[in-house]
Amino acid sequence: MTKADLIEQISQIAELTRKDSEVVVETIFESIVHALRSGDKIEIRGFGSFKTRQRKSRIGRNPKTGDRVEVPAKKIPFFKPSKELKDVVNHGDGASAGSTS
Numbered sequence: 176m177t178k179a180d181l182i183e184q185i186s187q188i189a190e191l192t193r194k195d196s197e198v199v200v201e202t203i204f205e206s207i208v209h210a211l212r213s214g215d216k217i218e219i220r221g222f223g224s225f226k227t228r229q230r231k232s233r234i235g236r237n238p239k240t241g242d243r244v245e246v247p248a249k250k251i252p253f254f255k256p257s258k259e260l261k262d263v264v265n266h267g268d269g270a271s272a273g274s275t276s
Contacts, residue, residue, distance in 0.1 A: 211252055223256040 176184075178200065186196035207225055210217050216226040232248040256264075 219257075221257055221259045223254055223260055225252060225254050227251065228253045 182193060182196045182200050185191065185199060186193045189196065189199075191199070207217055211225060211227050214227065216224060218224040227250040230249050230251055233246050235244050235246045236242065237244050
């Protein structure tokens with residue numbers, strides 16, 4: 176599913192205009208990115224959590240030349256799916272990943 180597909184699906188389900196659906200999707204993504212940049216963790220119950228992980232600096236290799244290259248330390252975004260999402264994906268039991276119980 177692409178972002179455009181997601182916008183279209185929200186537009187149909189929520190009976191919103193395509194433009195309003197696009198604003199909703201963009202706002203959610205921007206909020207997640209802003210929180211991750213600030214070092215916050217995002218937890219969406221029944222779906223999963225987003226956080227950043229720190230990667231240490233290391234020595235890598237340029238695949239074209241074989242030369243050693245220092246790769247600096249960096250933060251990477253990480254997503255951990257919830258148990259409910261894993262169960263729905265693996266067992267297809269029909270339970271909604273977005274349900275709150």
